[in-house]
Amino acid sequence: MTDLPHLAARLYGTPLLVARSKLDVILGALGPRLAGQAISFDSDAVPAAEIAVTPDGIAIVPVIGTLVARSGYLGAASGLTAYSDIAESIEAAATDPGVRAILLDVDSSGGEVGGLFDLVDHIQAIRSQCGKPIWAVADEAALSAAYAIACTADRLYVTQTGEVGSIGVVAVHRDESGADAQAGLAWTFVHAGASKVDGNPHQPLSDSARAALQADVDALYGKFTTLVAERRRLSPDAVRATEAQVYRGDQAVAAGLADEVGTLRVALADLGAVLARPTVSRPIAARKEVPMSEPQGEIPVELTADLEQRLRAEYSEISAIAAQAARLGVTIDPAEAMAKGIRPEALRRTVLDQLAERSDATDVVAAAPAAAAPKTDAESPIVRRAREAAARK
Numbered sequence: 001m002t003d004l005p006h007l008a009a010r011l012y013g014t015p016l017l018v019a020r021s022k023l024d025v026i027l028g029a030l031g032p033r034l035a036g037q038a039i040s041f042d043s044d045a046v047p048a049a050e051i052a053v054t055p056d057g058i059a060i061v062p063v064i065g066t067l068v069a070r071s072g073y074l075g076a077a078s079g080l081t082a083y084s085d086i087a088e089s090i091e092a093a094a095t096d097p098g099v100r101a102i103l104l105d106v107d108s109s110g111g112e113v114g115g116l117f118d119l120v121d122h123i124q125a126i127r128s129q130c131g132k133p134i135w136a137v138a139d140e141a142a143l144s145a146a147y148a149i150a151c152t153a154d155r156l157y158v159t160q161t162g163e164v165g166s167i168g169v170v171a172v173h174r175d176e177s178g179a180d181a182q183a184g185l186a187w188t189f190v191h192a193g194a195s196k197v198d199g200n201p202h203q204p205l206s207d208s209a210r211a212a213l214q215a216d217v218d219a220l221y222g223k224f225t226t227l228v229a230e231r232r233r234l235s236p237d238a239v240r241a242t243e244a245q246v247y248r249g250d251q252a253v254a255a256g257l258a259d260e261v262g263t264l265r266v267a268l269a270d271l272g273a274v275l276a277r278p279t280v281s282r283p284i285a286a287r288k289e290v291p292m293s294e295p296q297g298e299i300p301v302e303l304t305a306d307l308e309q310r311l312r313a314e315y316s317e318i319s320a321i322a323a324q325a326a327r328l329g330v331t332i333d334p335a336e337a338m339a340k341g342i343r344p345e346a347l348r349r350t351v352l353d354q355l356a357e358r359s360d361a362t363d364v365v366a367a368a369p370a371a372a373a374p375k376t377d378a379e380s381p382i383v384r385r386a387r388e389a390a391a392r393k
Contacts, residue, residue, distance in 0.1 A: 015171045015217050017145035017224065018066070018110035051089050056272040057100035057316070059093035060264075061086070063136075067111030067145050081108070083115040086149070087122050094130035097323040098316075100275050104136035104153060105264060110144025110166065113220055120227060123152040131333040133274070137267045138162040138258065143246060147257075148224065151231035157267045158258040160249045165257055167228055168244025169221045171213050176201045232256055317344045325351045 052060045063086055065079040093099045127134050136142070136153035143166040150156055150164070158164055180187065180202055187202040198209035205213075225239045232239075234256050242255070252258040262270070321344060322332035330351050337347055 015113050015169050015213075015220050016111070017113055017116060017148065017169060017220075018143075018166075051093060053093075053096075053099060054268060054272070056268075056275060057098060058268060058271055058275075059096070059099045059102050060105050060268075061089045061093060061102055063104050063106045063108055063142075063146060063149055065108055067108055067116070067149075069112050069115035080111075083119040087119055090123055090126055090134075094126045094132060097319045099132065100316075100319065101132050101271055102134045103264075103267060103271060104134065104150065106136055106138050106142040106146050106150050107140055108143070108146035109141055110146050112145070113169070116145050116148060117223065117227070120148055120152055123149070127152070127154075131336055133271070135267055135271050137262070137264045138164045138252075139264050144168065148227055151228055155260070155267075156258045157260050157262040157264075158249055158252045159263055160261055162252070163246045163248055164252045165242060165247045165255075166244055167224060167239060167242055169217045169224060171217050173199055173205045173210075173213070174201045175204050177203055228257075314344060318342075318347060321347050321351065330354050 051062075054060070063081065065081045067086075068080050068082055070082055070084065090102060093102045123134070133155075134153050135155045136150040136157070138147075138150060138156065138158040139162055140159055141163045142150040142156075142158070143163055147164055147167065156164075187200075189197045189200070191197050195209070195212065197203075198212065199205060225236055228234065229236045229239045238256070242257075247255050247257055249261050253261055318332075318337050319334045322334040322337075325332045328351070332347065332351065342350075
């Protein structure tokens with residue numbers, strides 16, 4: 001049993017990016033207990049999902065549950081996922097030479113504002129640096145804050161009954177003054193600064209406090225809609241016109257909020273086929289701006305088994321060369337090299353040429369990248385994270 005009155009500060013009087021239905025559940029379950037009563041968590045709760053890597057080299061990163069800035073010890077027990085954990089998972093996949101692409105498996109109704117926009121910027125920076133495609137699947141929900149994360153993907157799938165959207169901001173004020181009066185309690189605040197105790201639960205929300213809270217909500221709403229408009233290539237007015245509605249399956253695609261109806265299995269198959277082609281990814285920035293009513297087309301996939309095997313082997317070797325070059329201070333984008341059709345032998349020569357141009361070439365040329373060697377588990381950041389997670393249990 002755990003006493004958690006501090007959770008009230010993360011639910012009341014602060015903007016949230018969470019779907020209304022999920023907020024109702026949270027408030028209904030926790031609201032009566034946040035005054036200091038004990039909350040019980042199952043000690044045998046299922047631990048948070050870890051990264052999985054397919055034989056094709058696709059890392060599946062889970063974005064599941066209620067999203068928070070920090071989860072601490074509550075994470076596994078209460079279905080919370082911290083933004084920092086999502087960032088670490090994506091970083092591990094991006095830096096693992098055995099991973100060729102990242103697929104976000106999203107099933108979340110959203111969560112806290114704090115940390116979200118920094119995470120979105122971080123994901124976009126990671127994608128630019130590693131050159132690996134990032135796709136996402138709404139299976140079964142990518143709502144509010146979770147939709148903001150899904151929008152960072154180059155391509156977004158949604159299942160037939162999956163939900164996306166809820167592009168809005170909400171803040172809740174809990175007025176306990178009536179209950180206090182019935183209990184014979186009177187609260188007196190001694191403070192400096194007119195706004196110091198605005199929004200406290202023991203007084204009705206004042207007009208000035210309401211106006212300040214509304215201004216905060218409006219500002220965050222503008223930031224949220226701008227993010228979606230830029231990532232989905234929609235006009236800000238079109239995004240605002242959704243009025244925070246939730247869209248399922250085909251409706252989401254027709255509205256321009258998703259690219260295709262498909263399951264996690266379908267997305268994995270499509271992404272694996274794209275990786276096997278010379279052009280590894282097609283960034284979302286290359287898409288033209290389209291009306292919300294115009295659905296996105298499918299990515300054509302045609303390749304032979306022999307070609308697929310050869311391309312996979314080449315990409316694996318190029319990734320290994322890039323990793324070795326990075327240790328020597330030479331930056332190589334494996335995705336760009338593959339897209340341009342650069343062979344591994346030519347890439348090694350390029351690394352040698354860059355090293356030779358440096359003033360300390362005589363010290364480092366002898367350490368030119370060798371042919372790709374089998375990668376051990378110890379070299380994988382994902383395996384390392386899995387072992388660390390297992391050690392904590």
